Amino acid sequence: MSHTPSSPDIDPGLLAGNRRPLAGYQATHFRFEVAGAVATITLNRPERKNPLTFESYAELRDLFRAMKHAHDVHAVVLVGAGDNFCSGGDVHEIIGPLVRLPAPELLMFTRMTGDLVAAMRACPQPIVAALDGVCAGAGAILAMASDLRLGTARSKTAFLFNRVGLAGCDMGACAILPRLIGQGRASELLYTGRSLGGEEGERWGWLNRLVAPEALLDEARALAASLCEGPTFANGITKTMLHQEWAMTVDQAIEAEAQAQALCMLTQDFRRAYEAFAAKQKPVFEGN
Structure with missing residues (x-):
């Protein structure tokens, strides 16, 4: 894959x-x-x-x-x-x-x-x-x-x-x-x-x-x-946010995560996960 x-x-x-x-x-x-x-x-x-x-x-x-x-x-x-x-x-x-x-x-x-x-x-x-x-x-x-x-x-x-x-x-x-x-x-x-x-x-x-x-x-x-095997683009976002949020207030972190998650919702992996769920299948992520 x-x-x-x-x-x-x-x-x-x-x-x-x-x-x-x-x-x-x-x-x-x-x-x-x-x-x-x-x-x-x-x-x-x-x-x-x-x-x-x-x-x-x-x-x-x-x-x-x-x-x-x-x-x-x-x-x-x-x-x-x-x-x-x-x-x-x-x-x-x-x-x-x-x-x-x-x-x-x-x-x-x-x-x-x-x-x-x-x-x-x-x-x-x-x-x-x-x-x-x-x-x-x-x-x-x-x-x-x-x-x-x-x-x-x-x-x-x-x-x-x-x-x-x-x-x-x-x-x-x-x-x-x-x-x-x-x-x-x-x-x-x-x-x-x-x-x-x-x-x-x-x-x-x-x-x-x-x-x-x-x-x-x-x-x-x-x-x-x-x-x-997971959504590698989204994993990279998770790592970035785990690091960056050390220097943020809670309110700043909530807003930063809202922006990051919206970006991940634009990926094909997010669509693949939905389509696999609807078909009762395991998603195959491709990192995009």
Whole structure:
């Protein structure tokens, strides 16, 4: 089933400038593959628990920015190779160099890492993080910036920043984490840097659900694929509104949702859902 809008009325120049496939993208600093409409990003340094480097930060940022124009990707799975998700910034390749940099270069780095989170929140595709083993520091931030999180009982999430002499306000953590698990619980994790185990993380609402380690990637891909079977244009609107409404009053949010929903009512997927209901059939959405 195609999810690519294919109206013959679309101007070819507009289409070329705003619809680009990602299936052929060759990643340099992690693994990337597209199967169906699901892209899988695999942090691939298992011998070091998949730490991030300056280069992988930048490539991830640019890839998530490109997702806005990807007509062949409608959900993303983010996973770590081996038995761990991500141990954060590489101690030798990032932390060591940072202590020697002057302020302008340090700000360049922190803005780059923040831009990665902004790109993840701005891309229209839902992101499913598959968390096993260590999920620490910037790795915990990547999980936080995702839309859904599946985990294992042995997963351990830690926002480690204060344990290395830094503030917990890193890459949007003080804005996003309290909205996921509440102000008090977020404060505990950001002040103490302690690990949040899988079972506790599920109770807190950090994890959507727990699965067996050997089934984690399959479950994450199945969840992503199920999202691709839905009205993907409307899913993108939902993600946008979930993000934008943090800064709105209730009245502003109600009006913004009225406008967003009216836009979705113009889609063919809305018509397909009605016609399928009338025919007592399951709708087949096409993302337009």
